[in-house]
Amino acid sequence: MHRRTCAALLAAAACSSSPDRPQGELRTMFELVSGAHAKDADASAQVVLRAQPIKFLSSPFNPGTQLQEPDREGLVVQPAFSDANPAAFVTTEIWDGYPRVWAQPMYVFVSGFDRSGGPVVVAGSLPVFAFGTGSGFYSPYRQVWWVTIPSGGHADFRTTDQVLASGYTLTQGPLRYAALGPREMEVGRTVDSVPVHPFTGDLLQARLSHEAWVEGAAASYMDFGDDRFRINAANNVVQEVALFRFAFFGPDGTPQALDVPPVVGTGPLGTPRAADAPNGLPRFGALRHEYLANISPVPGQPAPGIFVSATRPELRADLIAKYGAAFVPLPSAQAENLPEREQFTMRVAFDSSCFNLSDFPQSCIWLDTQQNIEGNLPSTAFTDTKRFSSGPFVFFDGVAP
């Protein structure tokens, strides 16, 4: 599917070849935690082990070292930009070489519905997930089905076939993001605190594990709530958006991802849409199709740069050491004095000379939206990594859903 999209957008010879990755590999929270223990780079980027430094809250991104609380593993809050706004997400699954991802059913037992149509969940009952992480078709994207327990009936169901065989009324409910994983798991945070956005400092919602049945076995899941994604109703395929990871050419001539915040698009590659966020709650961005966006400087062309305030000397030094001083120009005094300065931390501009212009930040073409990225970079800049990552926004446009 993404190949077709790529072809449609980029016409001939536009998409670069993808990095070698195993085809059809799914890593759930279980594998990400075990991978983090094994120091796998991809897994360690998503999971912070208990009592270990939380990457974006620690040096060089922030002063000092902030440790994950000692009783649970944490999902790393990853700063990003989306639709020109600061954002952040967590990642609960990674799919490599998958063509698409589907929503799967989840059964929740109710005694009925209240006057406003809200379900009355049977006290003490646990939801039933259709199947678990052992299947390649496992998905955290769930279609809730309310199972109405008649008076005198019981809600002690543990498997899908038990639910379906009961003959109880099934009512289609909302779409819910519910990821199975280890019981001692949460959104990454330090002890005695709530999760925060690493750059803006906004407080985020804490998420803890809940209990459920998965085909007869007890299991735990993290519930990120309803309406966090959309599906194609005809086939339950989850709608994806493009995620852009900025990249430079490496020594071998292939694009290498930079360790800077990515940009979450609002639609598939080549099809940006208006951000779907009723009441500020994003229903997009939970399934991300990852692309590299090559911004290697080209002689005679504007040089992209990343905004980092002089008040973050460690971060500036780190980025300069990795990517060169030209990529991290010193902002003007006017830029430094902006009250909303931290909103721009690690935001990439198409032409970094704008950091010294008097009308900063309006002077900049920020590569912080799908439209700006696809509109300002050549079609050959994009490489399909053939990777999906999943996890809802935990922060978007000032809201912590």
Add this chain to the structure above:
Amino acid sequence: MRAALLALLAASAALAQEDAYSPPAASQPSQLQINGYADIGFAAAQGDGTSFAPGDTRIPADYGTDPFATAVNTRGDVASTDSKGRFTNGFLPRSMSIGGAPSFLLNNFNLDVKYTPSLAPLLLFGRLQFLPRYGAAGNETRVLVEQAFARVVPFSSQELALSIGKFDSVFGIEYLENESNLRTNVTPSLIARYTTGQSLGVKAFYRIQIPKLWSAVSLNAAATNGGTLVETLSPPDLSLSGRPIGSARLGWELNLPAFELKAGGSGEYGVRNDQHGVTVHQWALGADLRLVVGGLSVSVEGVSIRQDPGAADKSNGLGPQTLVSGFAARGAYGMVAYAVPVSDGALRRLTPYLRYEQRHAQFEGFPAYTVDRLTFGFRLDLWEELIVKAEGLLNGEKSGLPPVDNNVFASSLVYSF
């Protein structure tokens, strides 16, 4: 003359099925024979003709149920595979697309072409099948080259036959009844999908007679593209992995004047041919037993199969799919039939039969399930050219999957020429 011709035709029909010994034909004139049969059916299925349970929204739809259960003809085509938009991942049979509506069907118009040259111990055989179908896309009729092989019997003193081309399975015994003019009943068993598929490759059959014991021991072995699974599950016409699949049956038979007993063990091993990875294997083991005493025949067969999980490059006879899921299944059937001679006139034989079977299966990460089926019916032989068969299939869900109304009535009129 007529009797001789009929005998010749019957032998021709069976030729493609069995690796029976044929003496070298050097002294015989070259022969070109064209034979065949037509299978005209009438079938009705409960519900919507599928085995997809109402209310079950799990994906893939074909992982949590047995979509092969509603078979309506000898090819194993089912009443319907319409999942109503739910994603499926290629674990499906072909469909007659009748849903829950009773319908007449032209299941198969089969044409066999056989040539035996006069100066070489060769048999050249082709089987063409015309399969009229109507589905969601309108006319979906297919023409299938089900078999095309050359067989040589290199030694006149040995019962050894070597074949190359596309031929029948060597696994178990049910493949012997792949064609509706040979099968006692109408529909294949629940395990036929693993053992009865034709495939392309090479095959060797060897049998040694032990006259003192009224016995014979045989070995039938093949190396093929697709192994023994049916074509929707494992495409036979191309090796996707570049590795052949080996399969074999070791058989023993006891042939007493009034008593015939055949037993065999089968095995299969190789790379799955519904994907491209060379390390993604499958294996199957089976056992079979046949007993014939007078008009009574008893057949029992069991199989166990495992397939490794692979990548996201699944492709089979139904087209490109997605994930190559790990899979395991086991099952068995037992069938009893009794042929009652009726007359030498139009009504030759009446054969009532009964079959019971169970199948247990599990896709990687999905709950395991067990289904069973009771098949009962009769076969009526009219003259030597006409067969009328009718049967009921009572499909049951024993564990691990929701109940669904998917019983079937299937009937068939087969005429041979």
